[in-house]
Amino acid sequence: MTADGQWLTFLALLLPFAAAAIAPALTRALHHNAAWVLAIAPALIFLHFTGFVGPVSDGETLTGGYAWIPSLSVDFSWFLDGLSVTFALLISGIGTLIVLYAGGYLKGHEHQGRFFSFILMFMGSMLGLVVADSFLTLFVFWELTSITSFLLIGFDHSREASRRAALQALVVTGLGGLSLLAGLLVIWSATGVNSMSALLATESVLRDAPLYMAALLLILGGAFTKSAQFPFHFWLPNAMEAPTPVSAYLHSATMVKAGVYLLMRLNPVLGDTAAWETILPLFGGTTLLVGTLLAVRQTDLKLMLAYTTVASLGLLVMLTGVGSEKAVEAAVLYLVAHSMFKGALFMVAGLVDHESGTRDVTKLGGLRTAMPITFTAAVLAAASMGGVPLFFGFLAKEEIYAGLGFANGWTTMLTLVALAGNGLMFAIGFAVALKPFLGAKVETPKHAHEGPILLWLGPVVLGALGLVSALFSGVSHELVSSPMSSAVLGEAVTVTISTIPHIGMPLALSVVTVALGVLVFVMLGQGRAAMAGILNAIGWGPDKGFDQVMRGLTRVSFSVTNLIQNGRLDYYMTATFIAVAAAVLIPMGLYGEWPAVPSMPRMPFYEWTVLLIALIGLGAVIYARDRLTAIVSLGIQGFSVALIFMLLGAPDLSFTQFMVETLSVVILALVMTRLRLSPTDHRPTGEKVMDVAVAGTCGAALGLMLLRVTQVPFNSELSDFFTQYSRVLAHGRNIVNVILVDFRGTDTLGEIAVVMIAGLAILALVRVRSVKPIASKNGEG
């Protein structure tokens, strides 16, 4: 890529964020018409990426970027091939229509500017995700899509359902994001490369790596949560709490496909293994069936569509998992078709809701005359969704059946799953597109009429595109389907399927699908009742499970925290001193750092006497009945130690000790006379024994350590230095004094500061009276 192109792509990737920054101000000025201006941003991006269609369809891949975090070898880099360019076009193209649609949909909303801002930020994140080359750039954008999705689902933040759905989506996709991060880091360490382009060039290194299974499962954790695979699908229908432009854009056309994108991107290096070809179809197929069956249950237009989105994502994962050339081509065709028709149908649902005041399919009917343009767009989209010939969805469906077939039991089963799923989706698609419009006119909360151009432009364009792209399938295959399929397969392939039906197995299956779909469509009411009965009988789903997990998590956290942090200082102290004893004794034992048994010291009788007095003092402290006695007894022990210092030839130290002991006894005794403390010990015997044991062990442990340290040959360099220079250089005869004020004067400075601050703290403690004491509710205030 030339330097100029590099700049332009970089700007294109940043443009949505720039647009997001100006959106609020622009909306304040132009109100809903700001949409026309803001839509220029995605339109320009779309134009920029169309420039790559030519080279990419010739089989080129383009990389570019800038160094971002060289110390982590992370580049802000992109990788353009058929897969990423197609995604970029879908994101920017549908994004343009969505921005316009949002202009009409949220017209007059007080926070429309904020909404534009969020959705443009999402667009930038999604665009970054699909073009990212470096692993960590991809991860960053992946997380950003989760975060912007959180903001958009919770846009209507005063409603509890929105908040719950937003947090749920954040938690589920956040879980997946962490899994993805771990997966990418595992791939990085297994292969030594950290960009998609380099990884694709390694061919089968990853497949043969011992960490393959770990990498695969972690990556699938990311992809399955993002792309709402069973059993992580529940967040997606809940995300319908978001305003409809969000549902149309994030939760059908783009973001939820990020997981599928990731699988397709990694198919050449992760795919083609037994695990891949088992896990993906298994989860995808289950998701397809569960999604369609749950869709039958719904009456809300958006929820019906949401569950078919879940189903479609399942289908895509299943096809990617099968991994044969035809299956991948089918996945590619279906992905493109789905983005168009599902985006359109969501916008239709929103339009109906916006104009009529309801989106309950049982309360709608006969809108065809009031909303003819919407009706047309709906039918076009549903035709593609149902796989009617002449529409792009038809191509996809033919290719699906061709790709699966009846070669063996496994593919036969998958074909049947696809057949059932497609049939049900046909029925739901047409139910959304026809039921509100056909039949007798039903009174709706608002008097329905056709919406403004901002609202119908999007669905009409996408609906029509589903037809045009199929009619000119040669062009669309050459520009989109073939390059993308080649990128997913890792080798050049050409997609040839056209709208002209060929007699054969796929066509036969298509006919069966349509027949099944029509049957379900007619019997939708009964089907809905039946599904409702079954779901009520089960009575549990992953959505409830999510709540249970969250509640359980809080409960367990609460119990654990109250157990550890119970508010009782005596418990904290006991635990701390047990840790002290363990910290000395365990390493001493494990590493043989016990002291050697010392020989009996030879001491004159008066030293023995002083030692004995000290011990008696200690005994008296322990057995003292009241605190005053204990304090005085402690003084006995202290004075004895001071005497020992004196006898061992350290008069200065000894006198310091005398002073300290005298003062502490006096001050403590004074304090005690002012306090009314109960003279008796309330501790039960068990606690007393425990305290004795802990204190004794700590004392013994620290004593043993001291003994051990004294057995190390002492390095007297410092003492020698101080002795040598104390008088001659520091001009002081008392070495202790010289150490305090000169050699280590800085310590003394610090200690002086401590005394000063302590004084100030005491002043504050004594003088500041609290205005209103707050009663403590539980252990800790």
Added chain:
Amino acid sequence: MAAESIDISDAMVIQPTTLGDWMIVAPVGVPILFAAILLMVRHETRLHAGIAITGLLLTLAANAALLLQVLADGPQVMTMGRWLPPFGISFVADALGASLAFVATLVAAVCALYAMKDIGATGRRYGFYPFVMALMAGVGGSFLTGDIFNLYVWFEVFLISSFGLLILGSTERQLDGATKYAILNLVGTTLFLTATAYLYGTFGTLNMADIARRVDAVRDTGPLMTLAVLYLLAFGMKAAAFPVNFWLPASYHTPRIVTAALFGGVLTKVGVYALLRVLVMMFPVERVELSGVIAWVAAGTMVLGIMGALAQSDVRRVLGFVVISGVGVMLAGLALGTEEGLTGTVLYAFHSILAMTALYLLAGVMKELGGSYSLHELGGLYRAYPAMGAFALILMLAVAGLPPASGLWPKILLVQASLESGLPWLALAILATGLLTTIALGRVYILAIWRNRPEGAPSGEPNARPGLGYVSLALLCIPIILLGVYPEPFIRIAETAAAGLLDPSAYIGAVFPVEAAQ
């Protein structure tokens, strides 16, 4: 021996102290000086904020100059009283100490600004600003001293200052919290002192560079494992590592919010710093032996910490546990001991200082605007104050380790380092902690920010003017975003710091230049 016959150069530094060298002690000297000035004008409470902010900005400038000098020329040394090391007390600024001192001073300056509103005349008269200055002197001294007993002294300085800040106001719950804080911390500090006595008995020196260069020789004779474990416990208590972190949840929700902000940002990180300095630089072999234990402590701290946050409904209590959980994440790097892991720890420390202070200040603004700290009562903040939504979101993303904020890259570094060291379970713990943090803070976000104010809940202060709060938050959010969007320079500093710990030859060479040259 007569004085005249003594060669002074055997005992003292002969070269005059350069101006640049004074930068090494300025981060300690300036705050002490300003603490003294503030005491002199104790009753002129209106002047306090201005004086303190000036002092902290000067300290910040000194820190910045020092950091730049260290990054350009390697560790800088100044030995007090001109006594040659190891006889005098050396101050040694390396990338680790200088960078942490800089970030800590930055948040202290922001706190001093926020305190203009949060601390009334009584609080000022009884020493709020002098306490803050003394606290920062202690913190700066801890980061910059090269002498382990002197480190103890600075620990004492900031401990007693923090105690003063904690009791300021004298409400019942404050005194309850302060009692637990003081007693448990004194145990920790005493343990530190005891360990240092043992250390002196074993090594005969207190200079950290001296210890680092002697440690291999002493290993045969000294009880170094026991010593290392004692330090691990003592500093683990300071850092609020499980299972010796009772003091933090018992006290951090009780003082004025700006005090909690300063504590939550700075204090535990000093403990983490001390662990890095002592275990990685001074006891490297022992750290390897202990890595398994530290890894479990790290995982326990991060997971139990964030579980504590999930169990709370008072925003301040939530944050106290989030602080703890972050300590666990930092300890993961200590357990790994690789350059990448330590880089992650240092980077996480930058992030945690900024983000935790900002979160506490956010809680303060929430209380001001929403009238409560309780998640049962808060609400309606987004509707009334959209800027709160933005600040809260950025900070939530920061602590959850999500883009585009500061927590992302240290988390990635630590996960990667864990995987490379063959500890996938530690990586899992870090990632799980991130998810649980998302849940804990996400809950705060949707309840306090998004939800409408519940019926009957207390309202915020009438005519609340959150301007100062917004400015304080913005000042912290800028570096937080910068760390997320363009982390390169910060990672480089953290890398230099980590490399300096793993190979302390430059540190030792700076303290003992002659011998290094031999």
